[in-house]
Amino acid sequence: MSFRKAITPSLLAVSLIALAACKPQEPAKAPEAAAMVPTDAEAAKIVDDAEAAWTSVDTAKIMASYKEGAVMFDVVAAGPSTDRATQNKWTDGFTAMKLTENSIADKHVQVLDADTIIASGIATLKSGDKGEPVMFRYTDVYEKQPDGKWMIVHEHLSTPPAGEA
Numbered sequence: 001m002s003f004r005k006a007i008t009p010s011l012l013a014v015s016l017i018a019l020a021a022c023k024p025q026e027p028a029k030a031p032e033a034a035a036m037v038p039t040d041a042e043a044a045k046i047v048d049d050a051e052a053a054w055t056s057v058d059t060a061k062i063m064a065s066y067k068e069g070a071v072m073f074d075v076v077a078a079g080p081s082t083d084r085a086t087q088n089k090w091t092d093g094f095t096a097m098k099l100t101e102n103s104i105a106d107k108h109v110q111v112l113d114a115d116t117i118i119a120s121g122i123a124t125l126k127s128g129d130k131g132e133p134v135m136f137r138y139t140d141v142y143e144k145q146p147d148g149k150w151m152i153v154h155e156h157l158s159t160p161p162a163g164e165a
Helices: 003-021 040-055 059-063 084-095
Strands: 066-073 099-113 116-127 134-144 150-158
Touching: 040 059, 040 099, 040 116, 040 134, 040 150, 059 084, 066 084
Parallel strands: 066 150
Antiparallel strands: 099 116, 116 134, 134 150
């Protein structure tokens, strides 16, 4: 058998094995669009819309801004809660005060990235009646959900130190 006859089948076998091991080239994918970071004006609207619910006197409307399982610190409890029933109870107590006027001092809205906004300030809510105003400090962390909706995932409420209210 000649050298040439022995090499040809071997070369053919190696070529076929190498060819089988090669993966076909997939077409290049278009780069994913960069996540859109909200503008300051867009972030302010997201926060304003959620805060507008505070004077609705409607627990369901207020809680619609909060993601299920959100961490909430309330002025009526020492520790946080992720339990929706507890959070609804806190909100029911808040809506029972029938606070209908809302003003926010020293408000800050920070856009951290395409999926996170933080809002903080000092809120004063008053009843249309002769009720005492209620003042509290707040920090809310908003997270963009897969469906594009912004939800509060963390809230911390506290009363101002005595003498500063």
